[in-house]
Structures are given as structure tokens and as C-alpha cells.
Amino acid sequence: MSKKRGLSGEEKRTRMMEIFFETKDVFQLKDLEKLAPKEKGITAMSVKEVLQSLVDDGMVDCERIGTSNYYWAFPSKALHARKRKLEALNSQLSEGSQKHADLQKSIEKARVGRQETEERAMLAKELSSFQDQRKKLKAEVEKYRECDPQVVEEIRFSCAPVTAWNSLCRQG
Template sequence: MPKHGLSVEEKRKRLLQLLFEKKDFFQLKELEKMAPKEKGITTQSVKDVLQSLVDDAMVDTDRIGTSNYFWALPSKAATAKRNKLARAKESLQTYRKKRTTLDDTIAKMSTGRENSEKRKELLSELAGQQEKHATLRKELQAYHDCDPAVLQEKADMSDMLKDASNRWTDNVFSVKSWCKNKFSIQESMLNKQFDIPEDLDYLS
């Protein structure tokens, strides 16, 4: 039968067990030599597995001189487990209180909402009113362009655009006048050269 490799979690358990059994301080290189022989953990994976245990505060580490040392004591692990269990129980208690509160709220809100004939009638009436409301909104939208506020807005916009158009027309006339006086050019020549309509005039 093919031999399957160890899972990451199994490697973590075995490496932690190794440190528990030795009850000593080790450098990474020392663990990379011991772990394959004693726990069947490949040398290449020891570093990553060890770091994951350090990140989870299951293995302690400290730098002494130029070297990093690692260790894990069963007593600390037991304390950590007790603390974790206590936190879990506290969270469970909190969630139970929240559930009780929600159950009470649901019970209160359900009062008067029993599936009675009267409730069915009211819900049916509500649905009808909502449908009627949607229809009226569509009709109102159809008359949107006749809304006095909309008409006034369009009128104001029209006046603004007319003023802007007349300003540009005035500018064109000014430039044409200047060119005629400066270069003695006929107005018809200017109109043709710059595509200016012959009937260009102010908007009234």
C-alpha cells in the first residue's frame, strides 16, 4: 500500500510532543535532525511547522547571542488549554444570552401576528394598497413633464442658454467688425472663410 505523508496538524502534534518529552532548549538545526528520526517529520517541513507553533503561542522562543532557541513545557500547554476552554465557555454563555434575548424579542413581535383570518385579510388589503400605490407612481411619472417645477426649470435653462448664445453671437460680430476694419475684408468673405451663416442674428 502507498505510504501517505503526515498532515500539517499531525506534524504539529508530533513536534510539540517531541519538545514536551525532551523538556529542553533546542536550536532549529537540532530539531531538524531529531524530528525525522524520532517523529517521522521530514527535515524540510520542520521549520514551517515550528514557526506555526510559535505563532500560535504553543512553543516559546528566545534569542541568546546569535542563536534562536525553542522550547515547550507541558505545564504551559495545559494552562493555555485551560485558558482557551474558559474563553470558549465564556463565549458560549454570551451567545446563549443573546439567543435568549432574541427568542424573547421574536415571541413579543409574534404576538398579534398569528395566522388568523383577520391577519390574512389585512395582509391582502396591504398588498392591494401597495399595488395601487405603485400604479399611481407610474401615472405620476407619466405627467412628470407637466410638473410646474419641471417646466420652470426648463424655462430657466432656456433663458440661460439663450443668453449664452447671444453672448457668443455678440463676440462673433465684434471679431468680424475688427477684422473688417483691420484688414479691409468684406463681410461676405469672412462669413465664407469661417463658415459663419449669413443670417446669423441674436435670439429674441
């Protein structure tokens, strides 16, 4: 006895769309709950869930008329949706290609006058050594910062009210 495997969500969605495309009709939920298990093997319990996911994705249209909801999807709508998506993707591709070409041109412009010469390499090396020296000097200045007269004066000034208060408290 082999166990029967259920349909995946994507298979259910595909089969549900086949119902709409083959019949080219408008359905109510109860009609689909009867039709889907017989024709496409979609369990009646999952019809509503599958149908709602298709409606949410814009693949099936839904309209409430009175107290009933009607569902439909025609092949021409799917074709037009794919065409619009293809046009949007093609325009994005052309914009991306144009931007790529513009960036390539700007790279070529930037390279003009920046050919790797011996003088340029020497200047780059000198710049690097100056940057290293600057870092070392900054570290040394930071090490002696607490001995800086301005910093010491700022510390004294900020602590002056506290020391005055402390001396008053000791006297009294």
C-alpha cells in the same frame, strides 16, 4: 518497490510537539535539525519551517539569548492554553444562550395582540391593495412628469442662458 510517502504538514507539527513534550527540554534549531529526522522522521530541510509555524501559532516559545534562538514547549502550557480556550468558548456559549432566550421572550411579547384574526387578515389585504394602487399611481405620475408646468419652467430657466447666447451668436 513501493514509494515512501512523506509526512503531511500537520503530521510534522504533531511529531515536533511530541519531541518537546517527551523531552521537556530547551532546544536550539541545530539540535532539532539533528534530533527530528532520527526520532520522528521529519526531514531536516523542513524542521525550520515546521518550527516557525509552531512558534507563529503560539504552541512553541522562542527566545533569543545572545546570538542563539532557544525553543521550548511544555505540556502544561498546552493544557493551560486549551483550558483558556475552553473557558472562552463556554462564556461565548452562555452569552449566546442568554441572547437566544431574550430573543425568544421578545418574540413572545411581540406575538401578544397580533393573533391572526379575520379582521387582521382583511386589513392586511386592504393594505396590500393600497400599496399596489400607490405604485400604479406613482408610475402614472412619472409618465406625465415632463408635462408638469413646474418641470417645464425649470427646464426653460436652465436653458435660458444657452438660448440667449445662441441668439447673440446668430446676430453677430
